[in-house]
Amino acid sequence: MAKKKIPITHEFIKGFWKENPVLISLLGLCPTLAVSNSAINGVAMGLATTFVVICSSTMISLLRKMIPHQVRIASFIVIIATFVTIADRFLAAFYPDISKELGPYVPLIVVNCLILGRQEAFASKNNLGRSLLDALGMGLGFLSVLFVLGSIREILGSGTWLTFQVLGDGFHHWIVMILPPGAFLTLGLLIGLSNWINDKRAKA
C-alpha cells in the first residue's frame, strides 16, 4: 500500500461521518441499541467508550514496538479490559444512578468491536499523536450516534429530552421506542438515512 501523507486532522474527522463506527462500519451495535433509550444514557455510554478507546489507543500506541505479533490480541484485550473495569468502577462510585441505568453494558464495552478494531487497524501501527486523534474521533463519532438515537427514542417514547418535558401531556407516548423493537427500527432508519445522505454527497 502506497504511503500517502494523510493530513493529521483527517484522522480526527473521519470518525464522525466517513468512517462512522456505527452507521458505516456497523460496529458496537450491542451497547448502541441497549442504552440508547434516553439521550443522557446514550451520552454516558458514549463517554465511557470514548474514555476506554482513548486510553487503550494511547497505551498500545506507546507499546506498539514492544508487543510481539503473536500475542498482540491477548495484550490488546487485557489492556482494554483494564480500562473498562476502571470506567465501570468509576461510574459505580461517582455516578451510581447512571451506573444502574447502563448496567451490564458498561463491561460489554470490552467486546465492543469498535475498540479492538481501532487497536488492530490503527493504534498498533501509528504514532501517539495520530492514534489519539483517531481514538478521539471514533469515540466521539460513536457518541454522536448514541446521542441522536437516544434523543429520538426518548422524545418519542417518554416525551422528555435530557429529562425535560418537551412534548405535552396530550402526546401519547410511543412506548415501543424505549423498548427493544424501537431501538432496532430507529437504527435501521438512521442507517438508511445516512446511506441516502452519502449517496447525495457522492453525486454532488
Add this chain to the structure above:
Amino acid sequence: MKLFIIFISAAVVNNFVFTYFLGICPFVGVSKKLSSAVSMGMSVTFVMTISAGVTWLIYHLILVPFHIEILEYVSFILVIASLVQLVEMFVRKISKPLYDALGIYLPLITTNCTILGLALFSILRNYSFVESLIFGIGAGAGFTLALVIMAGIREELELANVPKYFRGAGITMIVAGSLALAFMGFAGLISI
C-alpha cells in the same frame, strides 16, 4: 423446574438478541444463509456453555475467595479468548468435517457480546454452576433461533425489492425490530 424456566426464559422470553441486544454484530453479518446461520448458532452455543461453566468456576473458586473480584472482566475475556482458541484446535483434531462446518466462525466468537454477556449475567443473578450451564444452553439456543429466523427472512429478502438506501444493514435492523416486537409476545409466559 427452575432449570427449565431458566432455559425457556433465556431462549425465548428474554431472548439474548431481541431483549438484551447481545450478539448483534454477527447477527447482521452472518445471517444471510440458513446453513451458515445454523453452524454459527451451534458453535456459539457450544462455546457459550463451556465458558459459562469455566467463568463460574474462576469467579467462585478464585476471584471471590481472594477478594479480587475487580479482575472479573479481565479474567473472563482472557478465558473466553483462550477457550475459543482451544475449542478451535480441539474441533479441528476431533472432526475435520465439523471443523469445516463451524471453523471459520469460531475466531469471530471472541468478540461476540453474547459470551461475555452470559458470563456476566450469571454472576449478577447468582446462578449455581448447573444453572449457569443451563442458562448457557438456553441463551445459545435462543441466539441460534434468532439467527435462523433472520437468515430465513433474509434469503427471501434477496429476491425482494428493498428500497435502495435500506439494502443490507438498514432492512436487517428493521426486520430485527419486527422480530423483537413479535418476541415481546412471549412476556408473561412463565411465572415462577
Add this chain to the structure above:
Amino acid sequence: MSTSLKMVIVLTLIATISGAMLSSWDNFTMPRIQEHRQRELVAAISDVLPEHDHYDEVVVRELTLYVGKNEGNEPLGIAFQATGSGFQGKISMMVGVEPDFSKLTGITILEQIETPGLGTKIVEDRSNKVNPFWFSDQFRSVHTYPEITVVKNKKPERVTEIQAITGATISSKSIVKIINDTVQKARSEYQKFLDEVS
C-alpha cells in the same frame, strides 16, 4: 532475545501493570460503592418501617431481617428484601411488617423491568393525579393472614385485599405473590430465631 521469551516478558509486564492499576483503583472506589449501597439500604428500610430509632440486623439462614427498634430496644417493625419474577423480569423490593407479622407497614420497589407506562405503575403512576404512589401505598396497612389477594377494577373490600393496576394485572399479582411467599418464610424463620434466643 528469542520471541518466546519476549512474548512471556511482555505479557507478564502488561499483566502486572494492569493488576497494579486495578488493585489501587479497587481500593479507591470500593469504599464509595459500599457507602452508596448502605445509603440505599437505609433509605429503603426507612421507607417501609414506621419511624424508629435504630435497626438491628438479624440473619436467619439466607434471609436478612432488619428489626427496627425504638430507644427502649422494643421492636417496631421488621424489614426484609423480597425477590421474585414479575411480568418481564426480576422484581426486587423491601417489605416492612409489624413485629407480629400480622400487617404490612409498607413496601418499596428496588428493582424492576416491567413494561414502561403499564407495569412500571407499580413504582409511580403518573396518570393518577391525586397520588401517583397509590399502588405501593396500599401495602401500608394490608393484613397478611391468611394471604394478601388481588382484586381487579373495584375497590378492595376486605383488609387482605389490594387493587391491581388496570392493564398490569400480572405485574400486580406477581408483587403480591412475592410478598406472600417471603412474608410466610420470614415469619417462620423469625419465630425459630426467637425460640432459639429465648
